Amino acid sequence: MKKLAAFLGVFASLSFGSMIGIDALGEEQVLGGTASAAGRGYAGNAKIGDSEGLSVVNPARLAFDKNVVFNLNFALEMDAASKNGHHLLSNGMSIPSFNISFPMGEFGALGVSLWQHFSTSMSEKSSGDNAAKIEYKGSVYELVPTYALRIPYLRSFSLGASAHVVLGSNSRSLTLGPDNSEVSDEDHWGTRSTKVSDFVDGTWEINHHPAYYAAALQYRGRQVSYFFSYTTGYTLKNSLDYDFRFSETDTLAPSSYAREISVPAMFATGVSYRLFKRHNVMLDLQWRAWDEDIENIGGSWAMPEITETQSDFMASVGYQLDGVPLFYEDYWKRINYRAGAWYKNWYVKDVFEIGGSIGAGLPLGRKGATIDIALQGGKRFSDSKTEWEESFFAFRIGLTGIGTWGQSRR
């Protein structure tokens, strides 16, 4: 577990750039942030292929995979936040998920995903002699073992279930210089150039439970496929140590506190329809009704104690033109072409997002290995007093390796 924590620690520094909800959970990386799903606007959880790989929303889909799939995703995101004529540009890199799955024929399929579900990342410094510095870092990681099985005698249907084991860490550091405006000149020496940091760091886990769970039912038809999934609610526990630092070695005794975040159950469904040969359209929906606000990581100065929540809803539509699977065909015909768009209500009250994307799956060699790319852009609108509006641009790359380990030659 320590090795895993160290591994996650390395990737925790690679996090997204959105500043919305940064005091609550941060930015949600929907659907594991896979480049293939991102290319079609986060739609297509119902789409069946030989090597679609693991979906953290629809664990049942895995039962129809025929190949071992290894999938690693990278994302680069640039966010331009603005409010009242002020702008803040940030960017970040992350590895939103790493998935591997093994079909086992009649015995179903197993898979596991390491998913950076929520992340926060920010490091900004104001201008001037006594520049303030604000830093956020954090990731709620989930380790998601999944099992799926086609139902005997109803082999067009499959059932899947997954457990989500939560781990990760987060921190916030606000470093400030002195404001001596109310101090006489002769006393300025007492704090001149003296910086203090209001520092908090913590770890994530599920409160009183090892994991939360998801279950799904998938149907695969000749033209249409669909799924329904239900993810249980859970309470996230963020154990925090607050510290007031005068220097790295001079601090006040830390004060411990744990905030609990009640994440509601999620319903998701989706349909994938094959229009013509290789042309697919997809629609996905997911919904989560937040009924409790989220206590913030901060709580000093005039910081709001909570982040108000709203029903978190996402609708996405997508299109994919499947590439020809024959390796001797023209390369351009072998590429998967994707496009999509989405609307998303954030869990943060009065924040919603509209985005679009285009993508492609570029085959590598003859054995099915692929590089998926997706270009995304959109805007996050905010009527919140706290949160800024953001325009974003993201570039995602997914590396997918296909194997036939354990599969009999046909």
Next chain:
Amino acid sequence: MKKLGLLFAFAVLMTSCIFDSDDAGVGSWLSSHGMPENYKVHVFNIDNIKPSSVELGLNTEPRLIDSMEFYLGQSGGVSYDMYMDIAFSEGDAFVKNLNSSDSAVTAVSLFWFWKLYNNKNFPADSLPIKESMNVNVSWKIDFSDKKKFLDSLAKVKDSVWLESLKDWKPDGSADTVVEMSFEKGDSSTVIYLPSALTEALKKMTYAVRLQLKISAPKAEHLYRFFGLESNYKPFFGLIADSSAVHPPYRAANVLEYDDDCGNCLHGGTRDSLVLSIPAEQILPAIQNFYNSYPLENKGEGYDVRQTVMLAQLTMARDDGAANNTSEFGLPIQVVVGSFVDSADTEIRKMESYRLNKDLILEDGHQNLVYHDGDSLSLQITGGLRELVNKEKDSLRIVVKLGYPFLQEKDSTYADYVSDGDTNYVFMGYFDHGRYDFSKAVESPMSLKLWMSSKRKEEN
């Protein structure tokens, strides 16, 4: 892949051109999230501070002399006794010469610690020193006829030997008068040892261990000699016979106090004054200033509302008190520490010192005694933080005398190199004078606090 890289670079470039952070962007973002760009500083005084207790701590533990100065004499009511542990065997030239002469005289030679006496900051009018010093010499002798005796002595740990000095009972003792005469350029002095000691040594069979104590509690001065880890180590031998001399293989100083001043600190010792100031003299004043306590209970601990950035305790000072003595006539630094919790125990942590450069350049450092002015200001920031943030019952600080100060208006507070020359701010050798803090601890003190606040209403 090259095309992908180019595409990404182009995208970054485009985004950077379209959007850019403005200078006030971060400040505006912080503001909209309820965070300031600076912490607000408040300064206020709490007067009429009076310690509830003042404890004088005297450290009389024997101290091993290696590269340190080896002291003999008295200063400020503290006498320094010399102890030397010497051993040699029959085959030594010393023993042959001792037994072949009826008029042999034994002595200890000591080398003046010229590093101090030649120091340009050592007061020139202090030399020459002449004194008929009453000295008591006492000794313990252990003889042995076993070859392994000397080896067995080497196995006696220094710490065991030092412990034995606390209950040291001599075999013999004699008083003598030593004519101390020292002027600039002298290198050494000789202390003649009593004939009874010389005679006793003649009884040796194979090997001898001689433990020697020399004390001069009524001496007019404290004399400094080189210790063992130098080229000028003291030695024991026969007068007019330089063929065999015996440096001690270890030596120690033991301090004896003959001073009834309850609030006096002695320089160069490990004396300390521990002041306890009840929390009720401080915390209510902070609470009144902010209309709330600086801590707010939260979870398993607390949230900090305000914290101490700097705390300075100012007390009265009387450099002309009758008990005060000074060897060098220089200002002496006063160092201060606070008792803080650490790993389920309480430790003494020395306080850092923040420089008020403008004031130092004008009036000198304010943490000195024996200099202009009538007050002493000590920074006790760590102690105040501990008091406030742990809601302790009292603030406990420890005050000690430090080094003599050469440049009280130099704001570096450390020796430094300038234009190739070392600029010494401290003298580097302790003044073994005495300073009476009675006026300081008996007069009302003033505590000045620089506080930072992280609350909305003070923001």
